[in-house]
Amino acid sequence: xxxxxxxxRQKPIKRVVIAGGGTAGWMAAAALSRILGKVxxxxxxxxxxxxxxxxxxxTIPTLVTFHRLLEIxxxxxxxxVQGTIKLGISFENWLDVGHRYIHSFGTSGKDHWSAGFQHFxxxxxxxxxxxxxxxxxxxxxxxxxxxxxxxxRGGINYAYHMDASLYARFLRTLSAGHGVRRVExxxxxxxxxxxxxxxxxxxxxxxxxxxxxLFIDCTGFRALLIGKTLNIGFEDWSHWLxxxxxxxxxTTAVRDAVPYTRAIAGTAGWQxxxxxxxxxxxxxxxxSRYIGDDEAKQEFLSSLEGExxxxxxxxxxxxxxxLKCWHKNCVALxxxxxxxxxxxxxxxxxxxxxxxxxxxxxxxVIAQPDIDQYNAQLDSELQHVRDFVVLHYHLTNRRDTPYxxxxxxxxxxxxxxxxxxxxxxxxxxxxxxxELFAENSWxxxxxxxxxxPKQYHPTAxxxxxxxxxxxxxxxxANVDNTVRQLPAHxxxxxxxxxxxxx
Numbered sequence: 001x002x003x004x005x006x007x008x009r010q011k012p013i014k015r016v017v018i019a020g021g022g023t024a025g026w027m028a029a030a031a032l033s034r035i036l037g038k039v040x041x042x043x044x045x046x047x048x049x050x051x052x053x054x055x056x057x058x059t060i061p062t063l064v065t066f067h068r069l070l071e072i073x074x075x076x077x078x079x080x081v082q083g084t085i086k087l088g089i090s091f092e093n094w095l096d097v098g099h100r101y102i103h104s105f106g107t108s109g110k111d112h113w114s115a116g117f118q119h120f121x122x123x124x125x126x127x128x129x130x131x132x133x134x135x136x137x138x139x140x141x142x143x144x145x146x147x148x149x150x151x152x153r154g155g156i157n158y159a160y161h162m163d164a165s166l167y168a169r170f171l172r173t174l175s176a177g178h179g180v181r182r183v184e185x186x187x188x189x190x191x192x193x194x195x196x197x198x199x200x201x202x203x204x205x206x207x208x209x210x211x212x213x214l215f216i217d218c219t220g221f222r223a224l225l226i227g228k229t230l231n232i233g234f235e236d237w238s239h240w241l242x243x244x245x246x247x248x249x250x251t252t253a254v255r256d257a258v259p260y261t262r263a264i265a266g267t268a269g270w271q272x273x274x275x276x277x278x279x280x281x282x283x284x285x286x287x288s289r290y291i292g293d294d295e296a297k298q299e300f301l302s303s304l305e306g307e308x309x310x311x312x313x314x315x316x317x318x319x320x321x322x323l324k325c326w327h328k329n330c331v332a333l334x335x336x337x338x339x340x341x342x343x344x345x346x347x348x349x350x351x352x353x354x355x356x357x358x359x360x361x362x363x364x365v366i367a368q369p370d371i372d373q374y375n376a377q378l379d380s381e382l383q384h385v386r387d388f389v390v391l392h393y394h395l396t397n398r399r400d401t402p403y404x405x406x407x408x409x410x411x412x413x414x415x416x417x418x419x420x421x422x423x424x425x426x427x428x429x430x431x432x433x434x435e436l437f438a439e440n441s442w443x444x445x446x447x448x449x450x451x452x453p454k455q456y457h458p459t460a461x462x463x464x465x466x467x468x469x470x471x472x473x474x475x476x477a478n479v480d481n482t483v484r485q486l487p488a489h490x491x492x493x494x495x496x497x498x499x500x501x502x
């Protein structure tokens with residue numbers, strides 16, 4: 001690297017260009033403009049010709065925090081996106097056909113500093129004085145009874161179901177208010193500096209050129225900047241995650257929206273049901289190695305409720321991650337950087353994490369140590385999310401189709417194998433710093449998928465049996481009392497954030 005002041009690598013970051021709209025592009029635009037809009041010139045380039053995947057309609061609680069950082073008013077947002085509340089995910093037919101459990105966003109019971117609540121519950125179960133694990137969590141019981149209301153002091157954890165296209169439109173309006181310039185146009189060429197390889201400009205089909213200092217690749221699976229231009233490779237995870245195809249559609253609502261996403265396992269994949277105020281989002285995720293497209297479409301359409309609003313559209317994907325999400329002066333967000341699969345609604349979260357890390361590390365001048373740290377953080381978080389998703393497939397009793405039999409025989413990442421063995425043998429779980437899924441998420445899914453620990457922590461033996469019974473009974477009674485006072489989910493939303501009338 002030269003010390004020439006004209007060297008592109010020494011230029012201060014003043015102009016940010018976001019390539020692509022959709023959820024990733026407009027989330028980046030909204031966050032950057034809200035936090036740094038007064039010191040940056042931000043341009044987003046998108047083309048109406050190029051569709052977006054448009055199925056990121058279920059979220060996790062981190063989006064609530066993200067919106068607070070951006071000072072987004074929840075009622076205004078939920079009304080605009082026809083949103084409903086999500087307290088967790090109902091996993092149906094995963095352990096066995098006909099079996100169901102819910103992975104909720106709540107905490108269960110009360111922990112001791114030396115041992116989590118699951119150890120006290122395990123001892124109570126052994127003594128016959130504990131009821132089902134679900135009885136000790138407000139969010140889980142509220143899910144089962146279709147109830148919701150905001151509680152004081154953050155007393156209930158939740159996320160959103162939302163219309164993805166309406167969300168992008170909402171963020172676009174928000175971004176424009178903070179000075180983001182939107183350019184309509186199709187990118188036909190990405191210009192780079194001959195010496196450094198840095199991206200210098202996007203050339204559009206109409207002949208115009210958009211120059212910048214930092215470029216954010218939100219071009220989806222095409223990865224026009226990070227992949228096709230900068231040639232950053234992709235690590236394929238299809239040996240752990242078999243699904244590579246999806247069909248998505250929308251149907252009319254035939255009943256009030258429930259406060260959870262449904263994930264229904266099928267013959268060679270699974271289906272989602274995401275209830276909004278005005279419709280239901282539906283999809284099937286499957287492995288083309290084990291079921292043909294026509295057969296998957298037939299299985300999907302035959303299971304739908306309500307009238308189909310939009311013909312199913314196909315999505316092809318490859319699970320895995322870009323070897324680097326930040327290279328030179330390009331940062332990849334969303335599908336351009338990674339894709340696991342939508343099972344635990346992590347796609348929007350990973351976009352958000354990429355944005356938050358970028359904001360925290362935003363450079364005056366691009367420096368390699370910043371790039372290396374950014375990539376290391378995202379790489380670690382992605383692997384934890386990957387392991388959590390693979391967990392659902394690995395822990396199953398299903399052997400009824402070639403797909404499930406192949407999954408039963410696959411190797412799993414050593415990091416995941418360690419977590420499962422630790423919980424099975426000792427009941428212990430752990431959370432790595434900045435990891436998305438907390439201990440109770442791992443506990444709910446592992447027990448929901450049939451793992452019961454062989455032992456519990458001796459701290460649970462310190463309580464006498466009567467004291468343990470009172471401890472468990474008090475928690476269960478408090479949960480029951482709280483849930484009993486909650487209104488029906490949709491009754492609450494009709495007063496809180498009614499969407500526009502059709």
